[in-house]
Amino acid sequence: MIPLERYPKEISLRDDARVVLRPMIPEDADGLWSFLRQLPEIDKAHFHEDVDRREEVDRWAKSLDYEAVLPILAIRGDRVVGTVTLYRNKTGWKQRIGIVRILIAPDHRHLGLGTAMIREIRHLGEKVALNYLLAEVIEEQQAAVRALERMGFEKTGVYRNFVNDRKGHLHNLVVLLHPMSGLEK
């Protein structure tokens, strides 16, 4: 089981705002919906779910299974201002790889929240003995590439015209890996 005793965890951002980090629960559907609606199109490129449909978000909130998909929300007051999600395979050849997706509300960027969320996911990844964290970022998202690299992710490849956004336009995909300490033993 993934250890979640550290939540809720309160942190302060660079502007002294207080934000609470905790796993998403079904009741967060409203908050998540408002969060997703304010995102610019480019930030939604990597969703395979249709996040413009409320039913889809509700379905997602109701079917939470932390052992497979663990979304950690950053909440300021009663507003969701960021998410980081750890995707895992329970069985099979990729069970020691965790896939990371991170999204911060545009008006809450550059305050250290993204970095704090990456720290959380590194911590959880260590706790469940993953060998690698993997992040996939479209090349335009240089802030994401830099934020991940600063926290120990290494760029392992760039795939040209590899993924399409929701309008069908192609983008280069940057793959980043973070080796975990279990690998060194």
Add this chain to the structure above:
Amino acid sequence: MNCPVCGAEHFSVPGGGKAAPAGERLCPYQGVPYTGLRAGHDQIYFGRWRRIDASTIDLRRAYHQLERLLNGIAVALETEDIPAARSDLGKAVEALHTAGPGEDGPEALRYLDHALSYAHRVIGDLLHEKGLPPHSPADFAGWYDAGEVPFREDW
């Protein structure tokens, strides 16, 4: 002279002007969590070894300051359960040893720089566990002779 509060060598007033009025201890790290680690980090970060005209002595000094900083970090980590930070500390120690004491040249510089970056990340992890934002040396630049240190927007 080393500051009696944080142990680092920094100006006693920001900007390096006149000394502080008698009886008044001025240290920018006073009262912040991990005073010693932050100050230890910054005196290296703003240290002479990174300048174009750095001498072998400056480098050797940075090496020993880093060694002390990493020891201090190791002690702080003993009571914390942060595996990612432990792993980064291991990498910092490895980089420091690769740089080696008394070495100079671009390779040694690069490894010292790596060791310092890892140390910075671990201090960030320690602060994060306490719910605090990462340490930002730029906030303390006025207390050092920082003119020539290249601005690193990463930090």
